[in-house]
Amino acid sequence: MDDQACPRCKTTKYRNPSLKMLVNVCGHTLCENCVDLLFLKGSGSCPECKIPLRRTNFRVQMFEDPMVEKEVNIRKRILRDFNKREEDFATLREYNDYLEEIETIIYNLANNIDVVETNKRIEQYKRDNKEQIAKSKSKLGRSEYELEEMIELERQKEEERRIELVREDAEAKKKKIREKEALIDELTFSDANAKNIVESFASAIQMQKKEVKASLPAARVTQFSTGIKFGNQGNQNYLPMPKIEEGPLYSYTPIWQQIEGPTPPGWRELQSRGYVSHIRNESQAERAGGFKAHVACLRALQEAMAGLYHNPSQRQTEFTTV
CATH class of the missing domain: 1.10.287 (Helix Hairpins)
Structure with a gap:
């Protein structure tokens, strides 16, 4: 809106921060000073499209695009007469056709398409549905x-x-x-x-x-659609803490992986046996992210040795000592 300018006097918001733009039914904007000057007698013509306008129909421009202002004004005017509801129709298809007709009329008037024919359709609709509109x-x-x-x-x-x-x-x-x-x-x-x-x-x-606190009504507890309550969290009942004498609630089971090949080296054997001698060391950024070259080396060895002795033709694989 800062670079918006009056099409007649070329005044911008930058040059005049208090500039107020007005718009009429035609969708063309003018600043307030030009409107007062051109429509001093109450009526006049638009400087751009030359259609006759009235001073009382000018209003403050709310949207940056004046075409949006024009469409909003047309929509309000049309919906005052095209005010039927879904219950006024026998089927949903008829109601949808009615809504589509309204949108077509608004689009034609906003874009100056078949304006004469569109206005005739509007007047005919008013005559045919006079009682329903009232x-x-x-x-x-x-x-x-x-x-x-x-x-x-x-x-x-x-x-x-x-x-x-x-x-x-x-x-x-x-x-x-x-x-x-x-x-x-x-x-x-x-x-x-x-x-x-x-x-x-x-x-x-x-x-x-x-005593005052006890006399106050209980806090209203509301809940989400899932049933989770909120608004009175202080009075929620939580499960008691488990006691040590009742025994552990979880027992750790080490991960066991079936290996059909030689036993891969352990974490400490990587350095002593020289597995990491020909591997690039991790950088400082990689080390900060939790990456270590030993981890990549160990995983590569485990995957390489896991299926060396696998024989798909036999159901049971015999392990031999290398």
């Missing part, structure tokens, strides 16, 4: 009115909750002040030990807090 508009008006009533009721409840929270907060502050004043008076006029007085006041406050 009924749907009244139904839509009632739905919007009910929705506004629900929103207003929710707003009133929210305001009442806010006032109640403010009142409770003010009462809590007053109560703290009274408790502090009572403690000061007790310390000033009582002959008892000051430490005992403070401890008794502290224990009384803790008891009041526990």
